Amino acid sequence: MTIEQIYTGCLAQGAYYITSNGEAVIIDPLRETQPYIARLEKDKVKLKYILETHFHADFVSGHVDLAKATGAAIVYGPNAKPEFEFISAKDGQEFKVGDVTIKVLHTPGHTMESTTYLLKDENGKDHCIFSGDTLFLGDVGRPDLAQKAAHMTQEELAGLLYESLTTKIMPLADDVIVYPAHGAGSACGKNMMKETVDTLGNQKRVNYALNQPNKEAFIKAVTEGLTPPPAYFGLNVAMNKQGYESFETVLNNGMRALTPDEFEAAAENTEALVLDTRSNNEFYKGFIPQSVNIGLSGDFAPWVGSMIVDVKQPLLLVTDPGLEEEAVTRLSRVGFDNILGHLKGGFAAWLAAGKEADVVDRITAEQFAKEANLETEKVIDVRKESEYSAEHVENAYNRPLAYINDWIKDINPEEHFYIHCAGGYRSMIAASILQARGYRNFTEIEGGFKSISETTIPKTDFVCQSKVMKA
Template sequence: MKVEQIYTGCLAQGAYYITSNGEAAVIDPLRETRPYLERLEKDGVKLKYIFETHFHADFVSGHLGLSKKTGAPVVYGPNANPEFEAIVAQDNQVFELGNVKIKVLHTPGHTMESSCFLLIDENGKETAIFSGDTLFLGDVGRPDLAQKAAHLSQEELAGLLYESLYNKILPLPDDITVYPAHGAGSACGKNMMKETVDSLGNQKKMNYALNQSSKEAFVKAVTDGLFPPPAYFGMNVAMNKKGYDSFDEVLSHGMKALSISEFQAAAEASGALILDTRSNIDFVKGFIPQSINIGLNGDFAPWVGAMIVDVKQPILLVTDNGKEEEAVTRLSRVGFDNVLGHLEGGFETWKEGGEKIDIVDRITAEQFAREVKIGEGKIIDVRKESEYAAEHVEEAYSKPLAYINDWIKDIDAREHFYLHCAGGYRSMIAASILQSRGYRNFTEVEGGFGAIAKTSVPKTDYVCQSKVLN
């Protein structure tokens, strides 16, 4: 028996590949099927099952593409109602895989169909649990995403999650290995550990959600501090439930190289968003006017999902040479399939062609320290509230990037302000969005708070509510 975790950092997502005696199973695969097909071929095994812990909200799963290419059935737990052929298992149903067994544990709460898969080895020993979004390391799945579909409140869903965890997971042996669907950085939880594998015994000791004194205390703990989910979550659920275009087709469209004239014509005809995936260091030096910068060298796909409201939005790409396929692939993972193509030769082609370019006004942290007058100059900090609360520039406003579509309307276009994040990635996203909507009355700080903290600029952890986005 072999168990392999296939972890994708930019999505903080874990898929799993299990083999035993010539047969294999994949749990929660990503959309591109090649990595799994290559493993199957290398190991000389046949894919018998594709297990889905639930209808995922934060990414488009590869269950349908992988099933089509291998003939393996897709398996869900109870209450699932996919709009395609699949096995909807019963609670405690057992699936044989080579010499091992996989048992379905229905664990509603995160969603109504959420299920964990218990791995039983050749000797009949319960050895691992693939916990999906039911149990994370250090946290549990948020209970607010399935309210509409379940016709239940987040408190009622949290109550179901409590029953699932305390009645089905906690009684399992301490030495069981926990393989969650997500780790730190995912929007599916709020307190996840950076580790991606742990023992159930350790989770019983240190996971706050597994150490509540009562069901009421559990409900309060897991529902406290939840932020609104990204807008694309609901659309990804629909794609996972109803079906979607094949990844091969999406990649083929996105890999279409466009000349400058073709690129311009496509933008004008379709109303496409120009997405520049270069680093903020390169973007700031020059970019196509009205383009949005979300760099591939960060949490690219989640930020695309958070910033671009509609997954059907037509997109034209500007990438570093050789990064076109990576950009299209990562966009497809969160359901942004309508990529019309990319600018052949990247931004340099545009620049050398004599086309109009734009820049962002960026200064160093040292310049910021010399220029800013605390109490007079307006400062906008686009980091998360928790980062801001830990320490921030005195008198800075907390305006998290995730909510820019809400707070941008409050910006006074006549008043200058300074803009920063932690290191420059998020503030350049914000800067590009601001400029695309006509705001040019700001200066972005290179290196963000990490660089500012090394200067003499006054800092504090005091949070003035008037400075915090409500």
């Protein structure tokens, strides 16, 4: 028996590849299936099952394409009703894979179909659980995502999650290994550890959710502090239920190379958004007017999903030459399939063709410290509230990037302000959106708070809850 965790950092997502005596099972696969198929061929094993822990909200799974390519059966737990052929497993049902057994533990709460898979080794001993979004390391799955589908409140779902954990998972032995679907950085939980594998015994000791004295305390603990989920989550759930266009088709469309003239015509004659995936350190120096910058080197896919609400939005890509396929692949993982093509030769080709370009007004942290008057000039900090609360520039306003569509209306276009995040990634996203919507009255700070903290500019960890930004 072999178990391999295939962890994708930009999504904070873990897929699992298990083999035993010539057979294999894959749990929660990513959208692109060729790496799995190549691995199966290399190991000379037959894929018997594709196990899905639930209908994922934060990424599009590769289950449909993988089943078509291999003939493997897709398995969901109770209550799942996808629009394609699958096995509806019953609670307690067992599946043989080579010499090991995988037992279905129905664990509703995060979603109604959420299922944990318990793997028993060749000797029948409980070896590990693949807990999906039911149990994370340091946390449990958020109970607010399935409210509409389940016709239940988040408190009712949290109560179900409590019952699932206490009756199905907590009774298992301490030496059982926990393999979760996500780690730190995922929006599917709020308190995940950076580690991606642990023992159940350690989780019983350190996981706040597993250490609540009763059901009522558990419900309160897991529902406190939940931020609104990204808008694309519901659309990804629908794709995972209904099926989707093949990844190869999406990739072929995205790999369509457009000359600067063709690219410009496509941008003018369609409703496409120009998405520039270069680093913020390159983007600010020059970019196609009205384009939005979300750098491929950061948490690219989740931020695309948060900033571009509709997964069907047509996209035109600007990338560093050679990174076109990676950009398309990572977009497809969160359901952004409507990619019309990319700029052949990248932004350098655009400039060489004599096309119009724009820039962002950026200064260093040292310049900011010298010229800014914190008593009279506004500073907008687009980091998360928790980052801001820990320490921030004195008198700065906290306006998290995730809510830019809410606070952008409060910006006075006649009044200058400074904008920053932690290191420049998020503030450049904000800067590009602001300029695309006609705001040019700001200066972005290079290096963000990390660089600002090294200057003498006044900082504080005091949060004034009544501080309001007025237009």
